[in-house]
Amino acid sequence: MRILNAQQMAQMDRYTIHELGVPGLLLMENAGMAVVRAITERVRPHQALAILCGKGNNGGDGYVIARLLYLQGYAVTIFHAGRPSTDDSRLNYDIAQRLRIPVMPLEAFEPQCFFAVVDALFGTGLERPIEGVFASAVEAANGVALRFAVDIPSGVCGTTGRLLGTAFNAHFTVTMEYPKRGHYLYPGANLRGELLVAPIGISSHALPPEAPHLVDQLRGALPRRNGDSHKGTFGHLLCVGGTVGKAGAIRLGAKAAMETGCGLVSVASNHQVVQSLQFAEPEIMSVIVPCYDSLLPEGDSASHVLEHPYDAMVIGPGGGRHSRLVQFYWEVIQGASCPVVIDADALYCEDEDRNDILEAIIRRSNGTVLTPHPKEFERLTGTPLPELESCKLDIAREWALKLGCTLVLKGARTTVAWSNGDVYLLDCPNAALAKGGSGDVLAGIIGSLLAQGMDADRAALEGCKLHALAGQIMSQRHGSYSGGPLKHIQSIATAIAQFEEEVQV
Incomplete structure (x- = not known):
């Protein structure tokens, strides 16, 4: 439709x-x-x-x-x-x-x-x-x-x-x-x-x-899984982010990625975040980012993170907005040879840095998914927030084409703009998702599909549909007040079972 x-x-x-x-x-x-x-x-x-x-x-x-x-x-x-x-x-x-x-x-x-x-x-x-x-x-x-x-x-x-x-x-x-x-x-x-x-x-x-395409039926397609598979078959995702006070964000993204079928999930963060994560989520591996003052990445931290190959990355959830942290994110993004999801604090920029960051996105050639909420989009692009809701379908298309990326503009009705200019509007508003952590779960789901071999456009759309369906299942179980990101993640398995088909990637 x-x-x-x-x-x-x-x-x-x-x-x-x-x-x-x-x-x-x-x-x-x-x-x-x-x-x-x-x-x-x-x-x-x-x-x-x-x-x-x-x-x-x-x-x-x-x-x-x-x-x-x-x-x-x-x-x-x-x-x-x-x-x-x-x-x-x-x-x-x-x-x-x-x-x-x-x-x-x-x-x-x-x-x-x-x-x-x-x-x-x-x-x-x-x-x-x-x-x-x-x-x-x-x-x-x-x-x-x-x-x-x-x-x-x-x-x-x-x-x-x-x-x-x-x-x-x-x-x-x-x-x-x-x-x-x-x-x-x-x-x-x-x-x-x-x-x-x-x-x-x-x-x-x-x-x-x-x-634009209207998505009002949450049916989707996931990467095909064969019986002779092993953990490496389904990709290795690296989630970069998390800081003291926001360690939960990167945990939620990584946990959602694992629940969505990724074979291996690692988190790159400072020592404190990694230590807490190892106790809470033993199935998630870690990379300790060398930091000074225990919080801010050292000068060669990006090279340390990029030493090992990954199939996809999620960068930004809960990472903090200190200028050195933002610089670190973009060193990783520019050095990454795999598809990346740029989310949350990795989307933060000051006005004087905007053009450099947008140019860095344009220069990427390995698949880029941006997942801003409206305020993050305003800061990243300079688009005034009052203009966004009424024109978001056209604005999302314009920026996806301009940057050569996939844009997920989050909201009650999320807009997904593909790099070729196709636009999809998801008609599935859900008040149960209006809680901190919902965006981290979405970033993890999309990153997981990227790591499993989906291209950026398809991973963003199918990831948004899976996220929305899991949110509906959570709302049916717990109502619109008592849901939350952990319950949302627990609903992903049921949502996957309801998706109608698998596709070869």
Whole structure:
């Protein structure tokens, strides 16, 4: 499934009507029928329904909905803002008039008189704030017991998810042919309710190839495992990081990597972290990083870490942000001849160092996965945080192409941008994962898949899906309050069992 912005959806609509010759009236009828199906499954004929109709084609859908419900015996009243502005909408408005369906001005809408309301005021093309009588109607409609939106709640931008003044708060949204970005980007995503995607006959021939992929089914593929394997078959991952006070982060990443099937996992850190890890996780090997003052790496520490070959590395979890530590991370990253996951403190940079770090990423040729949360991404790229959520699909794609890397932009709905420009949005928000350590678990999972032979793009996507599925399993077992990274790791095995297939890498 692809996810479109408002302009892309309008282009596909025009192609279907003007290039293929499919009548717009037919598409409007199909859209109305789709909404009616959703309503009749949830509303009984005697329960009063209000249909709020705008002047454009979204309002035309509303007139179709009113007519079809009226002909099925539903108690329907139309509230509109005047005669429609498009030919197709006017035709359906005139039919409603001839059927003597009750039609009243928008100002006369009284929410307490209705059990359900249908928002057909504005569609995905809305670009200006809702004002005046429309704003009053939307605010009043939000007091109705059951609320349906046609295509997208009025007041939510179809491209960015931003709120344009006041906005309709739907229990159900029926969108046409393809989901829109505004259904998944916040804050608009909070107002859509349950999203129902309805095919209405728009051709897929004009589907933009750059449209992001929506991942809403957590099925995946893991590296194939043969019976004649040994520990070296499934790769050796080195996790670099951890410092006093944050030793748990590198432990979580390493433990998640082992649980995801890596044959060998080592941790490179200072003496104190390694000592604590050896007691807690005896299956994880260690490399002591030579440090002065017991904490800061010595000048040749990176060479010491790079003495042995590894199949992949995870660099940064819990490592600290002292300038010498950050320098050490990048010495390892630039010296590594294997794929790397750059996470957490390894993504930290001061403004004056930003260009050097970005150039270092560009120069890498062995597969690089960046896993920032929004604040880390802001610091790394200079992208202002307030702009990020509404434009993150395009911004992630831009930076993945610019840096020649795989970018995992973490969040409630994580974005994965491949090095070739393909973008994936994971639709699996989970409040149980909103705890420290969740990102360390993700870095370990992705690193494990890299070590087992997956390329960076595929490892990032499959790793995010596995992380999300394990999070769902944890939430089912422990609820959204009592989960945590250790319980998350314990759920990885069950998640792997639910993945549907294996792939040869």
